[in-house]
Amino acid sequence: MNAPTKPADAEALRHVRQPLPHDSGLKHVQGSAQYIDDIREPDGTLHVAIGQSPKARGRLLSLDVSSVRAVPGVVAVLTVADVPGKNDVSPAFGDDPLFVESDIGFVGQAVFAVVATSRDIARRAVKLAVMEIESEKPSITVEDALERGETVLPDYAFGRGDANAAIAVAPRNLEGQFHVGGQEHFYLEGQVALAVPGEDGDVYVYSSTQHPSEVQHVVARVLNIPDAYVTCETRRMGGGFGGKESQATQWAVTAALAAQVTGRPCKLRLDRDDDFILTGKRHDFRCDWKVGFDQEGCIQGYSVEHLARCGYSADLSGGVVDRAMFHSDNAYWMPAVHVGSKRLKTNTVSNTAFRGFGGPQGMLAIEHVMDQIAWATGRDPLDVRYANFYTRDGNLTPFGMEVEEIDTLHGLVRTLERTTDYRVRREEIAAFNASSPIMKRGLALTPVKFGISFTLTHLNQAGALVHVYQDGSVHLNHGGTEMGQGLYIKVAQVVAEEFGISMDQVRITATTTAKVPNTSPTAASSGSDLNGMAARIAAGAIKRRMISHAADAYGVPEEQIEFRDDRVFIGNESISFPELARKCIQARVQLSEASHYSTPKITWNREKATGRPFFYFAYGAACSEVIIDTLTGENRLLRADILHDVGKSLNPAIDIGQIEGGFVQGMGWLTTEELVFNRDGRLLTHAPSTYKIPVSSDVPADFRVALYPNANREETIYRSKAVGEPPIMLANSVFCALADAVHSLDPSKPVPLDAPATPEAILRACEALRGRPMG
Structure with a gap:
């Protein structure tokens, strides 16, 4: 490093x-x-635990909490009947109740809350409630939601020209489906809030949140008091990654309601397992794509439908899926293009913001397509990417925004190609693979072009x-x-x-x-x-x-x-x-x-799909080399080279740390982190024992990170550029390198590899290329 x-x-x-x-x-x-759980608790502080639905879909017919109330130390049991204001903790659409009224949307959904003199008492007491639920078969997958025709928001699309016609007349064309998995935030500090009642109905809320103003507003809405009566304070979080943008709110509201009802300070800290079950993830996608191209790999038409599994409520799915659409081009010019989407409703916890906010899913899909084109034409994948880069003559995104920094995109990638000895290593890896029947190496160099600004303009x-x-x-x-x-x-x-x-x-x-x-x-x-x-x-x-x-x-x-x-x-x-x-x-x-x-200059008319949703683009590129065992699917990242554009860095030490961390988090999303729900809608990967994030040994021993010398052409703070989210997508190079390694088994066939590329997924892909698909 x-x-x-x-x-x-x-x-x-x-x-x-x-x-x-x-x-x-x-x-x-x-x-x-000091984090919220470290704050010295005021005298008389009570503790809150959540009573959860055991079913994924159905209607709550009755709730008996008499045994809960009888437990010594239980001070109050809160249900929807105790909500003085609106029973809604959603950020926008009014479809996310604090407590279940009738309809149940996912396993673990909050039905009630117990307020007790200790956390242990509260957690034990919630288990004594008796619920009568008329259950239904839940929708778990994208396919389930499509069959039922259920969405949380309307479909949306934009594009340019007639993509299907361009694909039909192109010399070559391909189509397929690509699945992109979700991801658990796994912040080190779980969701937590402490609410302290004040005089005249005031409440002071300490919340581990990325959005204190939303916590303030929603607490006021649920408690039926003016916003000015609520103060929300956040000194620091032990990680957020988007998981505390909208979904920290419910726990702060629950603690505040408990404080209002009891007149005492109340604290709610989710256990790690409960945190997994009760909070949303990165959206998983099914991307249905078609592409037309010539023998050089130049795209003439591209069509993609992003089918997003949103969970039981809208939450931030509108913006997340829109951004996936905005980044469906990544760094590539497409003369004719159609980008469509569906926001599908399932009986799983509502998915939410996650570092990259949909951009990684849209970007990974087009990088998958670039590899497919390379395999079909027999060209080096990097050359296919070069052939499709934005140029001065082709610099409009599918949503009509001009890409101005063409020189940054080309210069950065060319520089990384040179400093990594990409061509020489390509030849070395080919020689290694030719003499190694079991262990195979792969190499990929992928670009990143990421728009910076909130796509909801008023947030800027x-x-x-x-x-x-x-x-x-x-x-x-x-x-x-x-x-x-x-x-x-x-x-x-x-x-x-x-x-x-x-x-x-x-x-x-x-x-x-x-x-x-x-x-x-x-x-x-x-x-x-x-x-x-x-x-x-x-x-x-x-x-x-x-x-x-x-x-x-x-x-x-x-x-x-x-x-x-x-x-x-x-x-x-x-x-x-x-x-x-x-x-x-x-x-x-x-x-x-x-x-x-x-922020100046930004405009976006969603209905007309016109405007400039981003103030500028940040750029980056990564070159990753991997090795896989084709008999087990085990794999390792051997080397990673990153060159990233942060403009004139405000703080190079902080920025390099963000790039390293973002890359490793993205690598986890694409290689080891797999969310598994059973057919009943229960999350099976709900703890570190069943869900694998990257550890220090997963970081490559040879890890080289450099900042690209550049200045933001826009008048940002000291001509710097944002660095929080773009590095996540540098990890696309790891996924593409793994696919490249699998491809060496039989270069005549495409690689059927979805994300995450877990050892099991890699083994399935290897066996498919060997002609013996696994069941």
């Missing part, structure tokens, strides 16, 4: 673009970083609050949340840079709806773009007032005043930053600012 180095262009900057450590890094290592805004105190210390607050990704340190770097002061003078404070209201979730990779810019605007406004006062007081033109090295240079004099702060206070100069930033 590469150690970050100081960028050559960072000499003029003291903090920004420097590889500074994570602000909580030391506390993470020491175990002293942020606020920040900055105070300068009279001793020169700075209080920083904004609407972004810290889930380990380094957002807090990046925004603090921006503020320290603006004032020319040391980092230890900037106090990072917990995200709270009481300071910065109406915020967007920390998602869509936009945390630094939005909150960094908002904080810089606030600091800049204070700085201008300080400059104006100094200019008047010292009789010096404003342009001769400079803030740097903890001092303020005023013409030929200099004073410390704290000294100027004191002078401003004495002169009644306002040293506090609440600011707002909204």
Whole structure:
């Protein structure tokens, strides 16, 4: 792995673009970083456990909780009858009840909650409830939902030209189905909330959430109180990955309702098994595709239908599946293209946001198609990818947005091809495979083009609050949340840079709806773009007032005043930053600012499928080499090379960490992480014992990560680019390399490999190429 180095262009900057450590890094290592379960519980705190449905589909005929109430230590049992407001914890569509009223949607759905003096008592008591359920056969798979014709949202499509006609007249054409599996978030800190009642109906909620404003709003909706009566605070999360964007809300609401009913502080922390069962995953997809191309592999027409398994409610499936559609092209120009989708309803937990937000599924499907074209034409897969890259003459996406950074896309991939010795290694691997009947190697180099912005336009805004105190210390607050990704340190770097002061003078404070209201979730990779810019605007406004006062007081033109090295240079004099702060206070100069930033240029008309949904694209590429055992399906990633575009990095150390982590998380999604539901709708892979995320030994021993020297052409914060989500899709190279290794068994046949490429899936594909398909 590469150690970050100081960028050559960072000499003029003291903090920004420097590889500074994570602000909580030391506390993470020491175990002293405070998460919600570490907060000292107020006297009299009660604990909440969820009573879950044992059936996946049906109607709740009766619920008897008399035995639950009789347990010593049980203070209250909450059902839908105890909800004073609207029984709805959905982010938008009103289809996600806090507690079951009648219809049951999935195994584990919350039917009631027990509030007790200890967590152990609450968890034991929930098991004593007696439910009478009139059950029905559940829909579990995409095929089940198609048969029933059930969706959570209407179908949607966009495209250009007549794709089917272009495919029909193309010299070559292929079609097929490709299945892409889901993924459990597996954040280190599970879902947790602590609600403390206040006076006059107020409630203070500590929630492990990526969206404090939504928690505030939904708590108020369910409790039937104004938003202003609810404060939500989030200092940090032990991981989120999208799983705490909308689905942290239900647990915060349950704790708040318990606090309102009992008048005592109430805490809800999901057990890991319950967390698996009760919370949504990455959407799994079936992608039905057709493609027409020439002998060089150039696509002339492409049609894909994304059939997404959404679960029992809409949640964020509208945006997730839309983004899968937006990224169905990845880096490739398609003269005629149709991208369609279905949001299918199943009796499984409602799927939700996950790092990449649908983009990985859409992107993996087209990379699968690129490999299929390469195998059909006998060309190297990388050459087929080059043949279809966006160019100056073909630079419109299927949704009509112009791809402007053609040079970045081509230059980055060409550079990685050269630095990885791709062509030489191709020949070496071919020679190895020719002499090795059992062990086979594979190699793939795949690109990433990922749009940055919320596709729901109104979410592209942020606020920040900055105070300068009279001793020169700075209080920083904004609407972004810290889930380990380094957002807090990046925004603090921006503020320290603006004032020319040391980092230890900037106090990072917990995200709270009481300071910065109406915020967007920390998602869509936009945390630094939005909150960094908002904080810089606030600091800049204070700085201008300080400059104006100094200019008047010292009789010096404003342009001769400079803030740097903890001092303020005023013409030929200099004073410390704290000294100027004191002078401003004495002169009644306002040293506090609440600011707002909204992303420019973006527009999207969904009905007409026109506009510019993304402010810019981030680019990357990865080259992965694998080895497989064709008799067992066991496999290993031998080497990974990554070159990624983060613009002018705000913090190279943080960004490289995000790239490494995102790649490994994506590799887990595509190789080891398999969600299994039985026909009754019960999740069988509900714990670390049955669900395998990558561990340290899965990280390749030869792991090379570099940042592509580039500057964002758009006016982002210090010309940086987002880095949170795009690295997930670098792992497509691992999946494609595994398919390449299997393909070497019989280059005349396509590889029937779906994702995740578990050892079992790889073995099935190998046996299929040997002509002895497994049952």
